[in-house]
Amino acid sequence: MITRFFIFRPVTTLLLTLALLLLGALGYRLLPVAPLPQVDFPTIMVSASLPGASPETMAATVATPLERALGQIAGITEMTSSSSQGSSNIILQFELTRDINGAARDVQAAINASRSLLPSSMPSLPTYRKANPSDAPIVMLALTSTTRSKGELYDIAESKIDQKIAQVQGVGDVSLMGSALPAVRIDLQPQMLTHAGISLDTVRAAIANSTSNLPKGMLQGANQSWVIDGNSQLDGAKQYRDLVVSYQNGRAIRLSDIATVYDSVEDQYNVGYFNGSPSVMIGVTRQAGANMLQTIDAIKAQLPALEENLPADVSLKIVVDRSPNVRASLYDTEETLLIAIALVIGVVFIFLRNLQAVAIPALALPVSLVGTCAVMYLLGYSLDNLSLMALIIATGFVVDDAIVVLENITRYIEEGLSPVRAALKGANEVSFTVLSMTLSLVAVFIPILLMGSIVGRLFREFAVTLTVSLIISMLVSLSLTPMLCSRLLKRKPNVTARPHPLYQWIENGLNRLLAAYARGLNRVMRHQRLTLFSLMLTVILNLFLYSVVQKGFFPNQDTGLLMGMLRADQNVSFQAMKPKMEAFARLIQQDPAVDGVMSSMGSGAFGSRNTANFFVHLKDFDQRDATATEVANRLSGKTRNVPGVELFLMAAQDIHIGGRSANASYQYSLQADDLETLRVWTPKVKAALEAIPQLTSVDSDSQTGGQEVMVTIDRDRAKRLGVNVEMVDTLLNNSFAQRQVATLYRTLNQYHVVMSLQDTWTRDPETLNKLYVINDAGDQVPLSAFARFSGANAPLSVAHQGQSATSTIAFNLADGVSLEQASALIKAAMAKIALPGDIQAGFQGTAKAFGDLTASMPWLILAALAAVYIVLGMLYESYIHPLTILSTLPSAGVGALLLLLLTGTQLTVIALIGILLLIGIVKKNAIMMIDFALAAERKQGMTPQQAIVQACLMRFRPIMMTTLAAFFGALPLALGSGGDADLRSPLGLAIAGGLALSQLLTLFTTPVVYLYLDRASRATKRQWARLRA
Structure with a gap:
């Protein structure tokens, strides 16, 4: 019945077809472009800082109270944390269905609720960002100047660039690397303090009381009013040098008499380079679910306005841009689509050898594909690798329906029926066949559409795109195709020719x-x-x-970006680590596939003092001789035999499962209530994995070999000397924790005054023997008089998962090794080790998702078979x-x-x-x-x-x-x-x-x-x- 309507209404049929083509073409132009469907776990990172605190202190006093409060939020699927020197970062990953903005409100409420449980000495409350720190940046910018200090550049980046980029729709996080905010630094000279009989806390109080920014009110006269202001705030190192700390025998002791006062930066152990030149780098990651290319284009649109507001001697340029690589990949896929269309039409021509007959499925093909784009736009989908793959596969499917109808109509015309009668009879005869083929193929996707995991969400767009194209193809084959056959095909072919x-x-x-x-x-x-x-x-x-057959999870992408870390001995100093980073950056830059190298120390959510972070931007794919993974392996291989350091590099991926930041693609974790248990068993597990030749780049985030100086106080003797524990803690905090003792308020930003001992006094534990505490009577008491100092090992970081102590062992796969093989080998190795019952071990991240997929794979196939059987059974009764x-x-x-x-x-x-x-x-x-x-x-x-x-x-x-x-x-x-x-x-x-x-x-x-x-x-x-x- 439906076929008859369209055969006898050719104008209506053609106009409807034209409308579908126009809508599809408009939808195609409006479709956002992305590497993959926008499927991300909503992720929020909570950051907290307490300068000078050890990793164990940060974990116990900051991370744990926050985890207890945050753990009560609904919809959390994974909560991990990492605490290092002076900072804690907690990663919250939520269910796919959780709204990121609603989750952020809950996170802020939990932070506020935990305020009373956090140390009072924290300079500020914890903050949160709606981004996964493990994600690769989509854009990186470098801020450089030949005349300005790096502190000034960092200040410009934070006050004039950071906020503007963060306001761009789709941006999840903007991180600055390579320096720190300007600060007034006060490096105290202990011998001068001892000579003057002044305690460190006296100096701290003098600095804190010397500057104030309280409102001073106003005067109201009969006819005029006056605002009251004053010079109650010091500004800059020059003014602080003349600050009077104390009087001794009527003589003023100024700050410059007992300290070196100078303008510098808050954190001197924070450096960054781009291609060997000092720079401040700005890394931008997208928000979960945001379109990458739209976000990058919006950032680029902001750059001219940002550059106009910069000083003339400051340069801002993009050094990493993921969009060309994504567009090139999509161009390759679109080219593949055109080749597939040409091949399919060629197949039809070989069988039919009639231009009029070939024109019919050749027209049905673009109508179905282009019409699908209109529905994709309405559904909020993007033009990405998976949706384009669906359209490529659809080229072979959508033409099938037209072929079945066309071939049957052609057979009746050859038997002598008129084109119109042949179209009516032929189309009606195979209409049930076309319906059966389409609906049974659509039924295959029902299990995928119902999957709630990231795999189901990732391929939902693929399944729906292909389903829509099949349904449109079915409708076209029962409407446009018979009408065209009745008009274009000849009743009696010329048999004499x-x-x-x-x-x-x-x-x-x-x-x-x-x-x-x-x-x-x-x-x-x-x-x-x-x-x-x-x-x-x-x-x-x-x-x-x-x-x-070897099984894996998801093929490695070539995003044109490598991410990695250089790690040295756990007790290495900043001064020794910096030249190592510079040398490795030069080595990486010499590779013919490398376009640019960004290196930094002291930056990032999970950095520690013995690590340097690397971002390696590769040349375009057609300008290099290897894939991103091959380049990473090549560079890692060149540095594998360098003593004392390890370089870990891996290709950045658009699919990242889990909030862990690791030095390899796959992770295996150990969890226990007791941190000491993990310290014993983690090296054993790591050694077992290193013994497996099929695994490479085996690495553990458990670093317990850092050196620690333990100050053990004899409380009885201290009491007799008039000293209490708080005095000792205050002394050490003022001496070595880079304590922020005052705040300078300026128009665009706020800056700190940082107090510590001179650099020469922070290089050797023997310094502790030269420190003095002012007791209750005002006398100077040597610290060594009631305390002893001993060396010990201490962790450089402490990690938690779900409020339990955890350690993660990351690994890559050797060439030709599948994740299934590696998983089986690791399970066998763990069975031989026989972990104690109080340790929970298991795969995490991508490896865990692979295990879930492997377990469900046979059931998914059976579900698809069952769905097809049910549909066919209903169709055929x-x-x-x-x-x-x-x-x-x-x-x-x-x-x-x-x-x-x-x-x-x-x-x-x-x-x-x-x-x-x-x-x-x-x-x-x-x-x-x-x-x-x-x-x-x-x-x-x-x-x-x-x-x-x-x-x-x-x-x-x-x-x-x-x-x-x-x-x-x-x-x-x-x-x-x-x-x-x-x-x-x-x-x-x-x-x-x-x-x-x-x-x-x-x-x-x-x-x-x-x-x-x-x-x-x-x-x-x-x-x-x-x-x-």
């Missing part, structure tokens, strides 16, 4: 192929049991191949015919797994999607056979064997056309090149391999299964009839 030699050669080849198939089919009919046995073997072969159709699947699975195995490609989630698609693709052959066989039995009174044989021969050409169209639609993916070819190729290989083998086998196995199940059905009905009688 001599065909083109090439056309004749193709036709002869197809006829010979059909004849060969007919002979093979006759042989199969005579050996049905052997054919059925071969089908059973394919089922067993599937199980075998599934067990031996039969329990038997769906089994016949599904019997085509084992051969497809063998082909897919075998090609993955032969090419050394892992069965990742991308390849799994290809196998699920095969469930929907290969059954089309059986549907076309069974529909015609059932019709022949009902209408022509044929026996089941006669009907199925005739159906096989009649539908041979459309089966070949649709299979080859799908095959060549997937082939460009399998053979593609470019930066993200490794992301696309598993999908193409799985589909191409499955179609190639299934096309060969199902043409013979399907009719045999049809006959066996038909006999079984008839026998069951007879038996049932006897029982009822």
